[in-house]
Amino acid sequence: MNSQVQAAGLTLAELSTKAAEKIVEHNSWQNILLEQQSDGVYLLTVNRPKVLNALNAETLAELDQVLDMVARATDIRVLLITGASEKAFVAGADIAHMSKLTALEGKYFAEQGMAVFRKLENLPVPAIALVNGYALGGGCELAMSCDFILAAENARFGQPEVNLGVTPGFGGSQRLTRLVGRGMAMELLTTGRMMNAEEALQRGLANHVYPQGELLTEGNKLAEQIASKSRTAVQLTKQLVQRGQDLDLDNACVMESDVFGLSFSTADRHEGMSAFLEGRKPEFS
Ligand code: DAK
Numbered sequence: 001m002n003s004q005v006q007a008a009g010l011t012l013a014e015l016s017t018k019a020a021e022k023i024v025e026h027n028s029w030q031n032i033l034l035e036q037q038s039d040g041v042y043l044l045t046v047n048r049p050k051v052l053n054a055l056n057a058e059t060l061a062e063l064d065q066v067l068d069m070v071a072r073a074t075d076i077r078v079l080l081i082t083g084a085s086e087k088a089f090v091a092g093a094d095i096a097h098m099s100k101l102t103a104l105e106g107k108y109f110a111e112q113g114m115a116v117f118r119k120l121e122n123l124p125v126p127a128i129a130l131v132n133g134y135a136l137g138g139g140c141e142l143a144m145s146c147d148f149i150l151a152a153e154n155a156r157f158g159q160p161e162v163n164l165g166v167t168p169g170f171g172g173s174q175r176l177t178r179l180v181g182r183g184m185a186m187e188l189l190t191t192g193r194m195m196n197a198e199e200a201l202q203r204g205l206a207n208h209v210y211p212q213g214e215l216l217t218e219g220n221k222l223a224e225q226i227a228s229k230s231r232t233a234v235q236l237t238k239q240l241v242q243r244g245q246d247l248d249l250d251n252a253c254v255m256e257s258d259v260f261g262l263s264f265s266t267a268d269r270h271e272g273m274s275a276f277l278e279g280r281k282p283e284f285s
Contacts, residue, residue, distance in 0.1 A: 023069045031059040032066050033084075037220050040077030040227035042070070045084050046142075052091035053083040055138045057109060059094075064116045071123055077231055078223040079123065081146055082130040083139070086212065089131040089155070090139030095164065110169035113138060117145040117170050121242060124235050126226055130219045131155040132212060136194070141170040144179060144205075147238065150222070151197040151206040152215040160192035178245070179205055230268035230284040 024034055024042075033045040044066060046053040055063075070076050083089040093113065101109055120127055120142070129135075129143035131151045136158050143149050143157070151157075159172045167173065168189065177185040180203045188195065200206040210218045226234060236259050244252035263269055268284045275282035 023066075023073060027066075029062040029066065031056075032062045034066055034070075037080065038224055038227070040075060040231075041080065041220060041223040042076050042078070043080045043082065043216075044070075045082050046090050047084040049083075049085035049088075051094065051096075052085070052088035052134060053139070054091050054094040054097075055113070055142070056094035056097040057112060060112050060116050064112075064119065067116065067119045067123060070125070071119075077125055077227040077234070079125060079127045080130055080216075080219050080223055081120075081127055081142070082132055082216070082219075086133065086154075088133040088139070089129070089135040090142055091134045092137030092139050092160070093169065098166075106169075113141070113170035117141060120145045124238070125231075126234065126238055128219055128223060130215050131157070131197075131206070132215055136160055137168065137172070138170050141168065141172045141175065144175040145171070147241075149200070149206045150215060150219050151200055151209045152212040153197050153209060154212055155197040155200065155206070155209070156194040157200050157205060158192060158194035159189050160194070162190060162192045230266070230272060230282075232266050232268050233263060233272075236263055 024036060027034055031046065031048050033047050035043050037043050046059065048054060048059065070079055098109065127146040129146035129149045131143050131149055133154055134156050135143045137160060140157050140159055159168050159176060161168050173189055176188065184203060197206060197209040201209050208218070240256055240259055244255060247255065271284055272282045
């Protein structure tokens with residue numbers, strides 16, 4: 001049995017269906033909260049408000065465990081991710097923790113963060129970042145590893161690693177470049193300047209900006225819309241977008257045809273098309 005599953009006192013069988021409730025009940029994490037918002041919608045909160053939710057090795061390890069469990073829980077359809085406090089999403093990797101690392105330990109720390117963020121990117125269900133304040137360094141990298149970002153008006157995005165004499169270590173140089181383009185990424189990465197929510201919206205980093213008090217409500221509304229669709233179709237769509245973006249267009253289109261064909265074998269395809277033809281709402285399995 002996977003040791004991460006054991007850590008929460010669950011067996012794999014228990015994690016197959018109705019698993020989310022069990023994960024929430026069993027959760028014993030120090031720095032991560034997982035709460036149900038509505039049917040299929042769960043909220044993960046990075047919870048170290050005293051240090052603006054900075055990511056140390058322990059928090060990354062807990063995040064890794066939670067993501068493993070979310071990936072297996074068939075009753076989770078959308079994951080919202082935010083930070084505790086009104087001031088910060090995540091203000092970066094924990095500088096106090098990093099200041100004590102040797103070069104080799106630094107490499108391991110970067111590999112740990114890199115693996116966790118890749119796991120988030122490859123999570124079967126959509127993950128939406130609700131950025132409620134500072135999203136700096138590892139925090140910006142965490143947000144960019146989600147499928148998309150919703151920002152509060154007080155959100156501040158940046159990769160200030162140059163101020164600390166290091167480079168981004170959790171994929172920031174690569175993801176920022178893919179999201180905002182090479183020139184703007186270079187400007188942000190080499191000056192360390194912060195972008196406000198409006199600029200992040202203009203540059204395509206955030207999908208929407210909301211007043212801070214409305215961010216969670218709006219995030220939930222969007223998540224509920226996604227959760228009401230065919231889970232299989234949503235998951236396959238995520239795979240197409242995630243995998244296709246690194247392929248050339250010809251191969252990406254071949255992949256899309258294959259997955260489109262695969263989606264025709266599902267019960268949800270029959271239900272979705274029948275419901276349309278019968279003029280009723282679909283009831284997806
Ligand atoms: N780490 C640890 N503590 C942090 C922190 C962080 N990233 N950010 C804030 N804090 C702590 C502060 O030290 C302070 O603690 P106390 O003094 O109260 O004990 C508390 O949170 C409140 O922060 P401030 O008092 O500073 O609050 P302000 O409103 O005045 O300022 C701020 C907010 C976000 C502008 C400021 O806190 C700030 O500049 N924070 C640091 C932001 C930052 O530089 N983030 C990027 C971190 S670098 C790699 C692996 C990973 C990475 C790189 C390389 N390899 C291994 C190669 C990733 C790097 C990063 O993420």
